Amino acid sequence: MSIDKDNSSSDINFTSSHLKISLDKSTFQIKRAQSLQNIEKFWTEQAKNLVWNKYWDKTLEWNPPFAKWFVGGLVNASINCLDKHINSEIKNKAAIIWEGENGENITLTYYQLYQKVNQFSNALKNLGIRKGDRVTIYLPMVPELPIAILACSRIGAIHNVIFSGFSSTALVDRINDAKSKIIITADGGFRRGNIIELKKIVDEAIINTPSIQNVIVLRRTGNHIEMRGKDVWWHEIIQNQSSYCEPELIESIHPLFILYTSGTTGKPKGVVHSTGGYLTHIYSTAKWVFDFNQQDIFFCTADIGWITGHSYIVYAPLMHGVTEILYEGTADYPHPDRYWSFIEKYGITILYTTPTALRMYMRYGNEIPNSFNLSTLRLLGTVGEPINPEVWMWYFTIIGKEKCPIVDTWWQTETGGIMISHCTGIDIMPMKPGSAMFPVPGVDLAVVNEEGNTLPQNQKGYLVIRKPWPGMLMTLWEDDGKYKNNYWKFQNYYYFTGDYAIIDDELYFWLLGRSDDVIKISGHRLGTIELESTFISHESVAEAAVTSKPDRIKGESIIAFLVLKKDFVESDQLRKEIIEHIRNNIGAIATPNEVYFVDRLPKTRSGKIMRRLLKSVVSGLTIGDTTTLEDGTSIKEIQKIYNDLNDIIKNK
Ligand code: WT7
Numbered sequence: 001m002s003i004d005k006d007n008s009s010s011d012i013n014f015t016s017s018h019l020k021i022s023l024d025k026s027t028f029q030i031k032r033a034q035s036l037q038n039i040e041k042f043w044t045e046q047a048k049n050l051v052w053n054k055y056w057d058k059t060l061e062w063n064p065p066f067a068k069w070f071v072g073g074l075v076n077a078s079i080n081c082l083d084k085h086i087n088s089e090i091k092n093k094a095a096i097i098w099e100g101e102n103g104e105n106i107t108l109t110y111y112q113l114y115q116k117v118n119q120f121s122n123a124l125k126n127l128g129i130r131k132g133d134r135v136t137i138y139l140p141m142v143p144e145l146p147i148a149i150l151a152c153s154r155i156g157a158i159h160n161v162i163f164s165g166f167s168s169t170a171l172v173d174r175i176n177d178a179k180s181k182i183i184i185t186a187d188g189g190f191r192r193g194n195i196i197e198l199k200k201i202v203d204e205a206i207i208n209t210p211s212i213q214n215v216i217v218l219r220r221t222g223n224h225i226e227m228r229g230k231d232v233w234w235h236e237i238i239q240n241q242s243s244y245c246e247p248e249l250i251e252s253i254h255p256l257f258i259l260y261t262s263g264t265t266g267k268p269k270g271v272v273h274s275t276g277g278y279l280t281h282i283y284s285t286a287k288w289v290f291d292f293n294q295q296d297i298f299f300c301t302a303d304i305g306w307i308t309g310h311s312y313i314v315y316a317p318l319m320h321g322v323t324e325i326l327y328e329g330t331a332d333y334p335h336p337d338r339y340w341s342f343i344e345k346y347g348i349t350i351l352y353t354t355p356t357a358l359r360m361y362m363r364y365g366n367e368i369p370n371s372f373n374l375s376t377l378r379l380l381g382t383v384g385e386p387i388n389p390e391v392w393m394w395y396f397t398i399i400g401k402e403k404c405p406i407v408d409t410w411w412q413t414e415t416g417g418i419m420i421s422h423c424t425g426i427d428i429m430p431m432k433p434g435s436a437m438f439p440v441p442g443v444d445l446a447v448v449n450e451e452g453n454t455l456p457q458n459q460k461g462y463l464v465i466r467k468p469w470p471g472m473l474m475t476l477w478e479d480d481g482k483y484k485n486n487y488w489k490f491q492n493y494y495y496f497t498g499d500y501a502i503i504d505d506e507l508y509f510w511l512l513g514r515s516d517d518v519i520k521i522s523g524h525r526l527g528t529i530e531l532e533s534t535f536i537s538h539e540s541v542a543e544a545a546v547t548s549k550p551d552r553i554k555g556e557s558i559i560a561f562l563v564l565k566k567d568f569v570e571s572d573q574l575r576k577e578i579i580e581h582i583r584n585n586i587g588a589i590a591t592p593n594e595v596y597f598v599d600r601l602p603k604t605r606s607g608k609i610m611r612r613l614l615k616s617v618v619s620g621l622t623i624g625d626t627t628t629l630e631d632g633t634s635i636k637e638i639q640k641i642y643n644d645l646n647d648i649i650k651n652k
Pocket of ligand 1: 261307308383385408409411412413436498499514520523525
C-alpha cells in the first residue's frame, strides 16, 4: 500500500499490492453507474437477499416526497436476524459478546438470543402490546436492549429507543409524541463507576405521560428502587413464557421504529423508518462497506440509542450472522485503552467508531495502543462527523498498521443506513484521508446551490439526494407537514441533507459540516434552537443565542449568549445553575462549554439572530463574510456588535 505524501490530496493507493485500479473503470464505479440506470431494478435484486414471508407487488411507490418500498411485501426483522440462522451452522455461534463496564461478560449465541427474544415477545404480548403499538426503551448498553428491540420487531410493535443519557424532560416529550404504551428501563446503569438512576428518571417522567400503562424494569445494578403500581420486573414477566412466539406478518411499509433526533426546530423530530426498505438498505450497505464474513468479530462503539446502533449493532450484523461486541461503558473508563484492549481480548476484525473517540485516544499517545496486539484488525470505520486528515492518518498507521482500509461513512438518522463510503466489499479504492469517498450503489447524491441547481465539481454547496432510496425515512411521526418543510425545500424533490459538501475532480465526496442550525457534539446531534428554548425555560433567562466553536476533541462545543430578565444579576453561581438546568432538561451531552451574559443579542434590523457573526466571534475569525447576509444592518453596526462581543469573551 503506498501513500503519496507529496500529493496534496495524499491518495492512499492499495494498488502496489493489488492490480491497478482506474477510477472510472473500477468494479465499484461500474456497479454504481449501472445501479443508477434503474434503481428499482437494482434494489429489487438487493431485497431478494432478505427472507420475505411474501414478495412485494411493487418495488417503489413514489408520491413525492413520500416513498413506499416493496409495497405488498411481508417481512419480519426478527426472522431476518434470528430465525433465519437457527437452522443453519451458525445456530450456536456467538451473536453478541457483551462486556460490562466492570469487566463482567456474557456471550449469547444466536440460538440463545432467539430464545430470549421469543420469551420477551410473549411477555410484551401478555402485557397487551400489539402490532402498531409504540414501546419506549430506555436502557443502558446491556444485552436486554437489543433483546427488547428485536422482541418489538417480532410482534410488530414500533420501538422508540431513547438514549439513556437523556433527561426526564426529554423522555416526556418523546413518549407523549409517540404515545407509547410501555416503557422499558432498568434499576440503573453503570457510567464511569457511578450508577445512573434510570428508574428514578422514568418515575419523574411518567407523571406527565398519560399513555404509559406499564413500566418494565430490568434488574441491572441491584440498586434499591421503589416499585410502583405500573411497574413490573423484567425477570418476573418472562417467567413461564414460552421460548417460541409466532412472528407477526409485517407489511414492508409498516414502521419498524421511531427515533427522535434534533433538528432546526425547537422540538426533536420523530424519524419514522419502514421495515422492508430499511432492512434492505442496511443489509446491503453492511455487505458493501464492511464486507462481512463468517470469521468477523465486529465492534461498533456507538450507543444503541442512536441510529448507528440501531442499524449497525442491532439489525445489520445479526442479519449477516456475524459475532459482535457490545460494550456498556465509555472509551476511557477506567483506563484510556478500552477499545484496544477489547481488540486484543476478543480478536476484533472490524472497528467502527467516531472521530471524537479517536481524537481522545490520540491525546494519550501511541504507547497505549502499541502495547496491545491489534493484528486481528482488517478494517477500520468512522461515522458521525468529519474526520480530520491527521486523525485519519493516525487511525490508519497506529491502529491499522497501514494494512487496514478505512471506511469513513457519511449518513444520517433520516437516511437509515450508510450513503457515502468506501465500499470495501465491492472494491478497494485509492483512499484520500478526510474524504468519505463515493455514494454507495443505488443512491444518487449531488451538490447544489441555493436554487437547487447542480454545481460543477470542486464547488462547495448543499448536499442533496436526488432519488428515493430504500432506507429513507417514511415521514416524521404524525407530522407529514413538518416532514415536507424540513427536508424538501429544493426543486425536483431533492432531499435536503443540511450538510455542505464538495465533489472533487475524481468524484470523491468531501463533507464540510452542517449548513443549518444543527451542531455535532462528539458526533451527537443537537439543534441550536432546541438549546435556546431550553435556556429560555430557565426562570432567569429572557433571551438566548447558541452557537458552536471547533473543539479539539469533541469536534464542536456549545457556546451560549444570554440576556437575563430584569430582576436577575449575573454571577458564576447563576451560570452554574443555568448549565445544570440544561443538563437536567436535555442531558449531559448538551452541557455548554461557555456561557456569556450580554445586554442584548446580536440581531439584524429585522430581529434575526446573527448566527454567522456569532460563529465568527467565538471561533476567533474575522468578520469577513458575515457582512453579506445581514439584511439592512450596516457594516459599522455589525463591526460594533462584533467588537463588543469579542470584549466580553476576552474579559471573561
Ligand atoms: C449528521 C447526521 C450517521 C449516523 C450518526 C450520525 C454528520 C455523519 C459523517 C461523516 C462528516 C458526518 C453530518 C450528518 N455526519 N457522518 N462520515 N463525515 N459528517 O447521525 O445524528 O443523524 O447526524 O452527522 O452532518 O448530516 P445523525
